[in-house]
Amino acid sequence: MSELLRVEGLTAGYGGVPVLHAVDLRVPEGTICAVLGANGAGKTTLLRTLSGLLRPAAGRVLLDGADLRGVPVEQLVRRGLAHVPEGRGVIDELTVEENLRLGGLFRADRRALRGPLDEVYQLFPSLAARRGYAGHQLSGGERQMLALGRALIARPRLLLLDEPSLGLAPLVVAQIMALLRRLRDETGLTVLLVEQNVRGALSVADSGVVMSQGRVVAADVADALAGDDALRHAYLGF
Structure with missing residues (x-):
């Protein structure tokens, strides 16, 4: 392995x-x-x-053998790293689908989001049923699923x-x-x-x-x- x-x-x-x-x-x-x-x-x-x-301050972080020191955050996403912070970070004013689309901001193929979106909706059927709902209308569990789904849009x-x-x-x-x-x-x-x-x-x-x-x-x-x-x-x- x-x-x-x-x-x-x-x-x-x-x-x-x-x-x-x-x-x-x-x-x-x-x-x-x-x-x-x-x-x-x-x-x-x-x-x-x-x-x-x-x-x-010191030390190294290697992703698949490549040193990540000094690599901008958007490049880390393109290299396959995604971070879901504590507190979930859902934007309350945006809809479920708008939140998910934010996960594709740093993808090299930002226009090809339909496939990843469909995959996330298959993983989280409750999000598919609420794709037009604003973030503040979701339950705590749905907000966590939305944060996870947004990270998965980038296919990390x-x-x-x-x-x-x-x-x-x-x-x-x-x-x-x-x-x-x-x-x-x-x-x-x-x-x-x-x-x-x-x-x-x-x-x-x-x-x-x-x-x-x-x-x-x-x-x-x-x-x-x-x-x-x-x-x-x-x-x-x-």
Whole structure:
């Protein structure tokens, strides 16, 4: 299995204050890797740095062997990276379809959106039924599906997904986790999943890393992390 994402010695933060400290990470292509840890562990900062929203102070990020340092965000999208931030980022005033079309802004073939749009509507039938609805008219689960769908419009190879279960009902969370597994199995999508719902994340992940105070304190296959009682009690809260 080839390696799609490699992170080496990544250090980053805000205003000169480091939050990440020499983070190393490996994610094989076509797998789901869960990033776990308490609030303040550096998980969101990691995704923001990988997606180009934060400039690293040190270290490298390699996507399929290519160094991403200094690459503009729009070029990262064209290279196959998509980021769904915490809070979903749906634009309330725009319709479902208008929000989805924003996902094609940085595609090389922006005019050829009909195929990707149809694919998203097949994945999320409730969005198809509400394509003319404004973002503020959607439920929390539908807004999360819309944010996911918008990222998928660009047909990414690597999806960075930050807290998709936040504030959602358990049934909706289960549907989203099942969808991630389906996308991995059917399309080969690689997912880096930041998630407070540790049990849910490990149920779909192939591997995982545990972060604490901006450092990786454990990395293993998902089953091993779930079965490590000392690790779970110390860092994962169950």
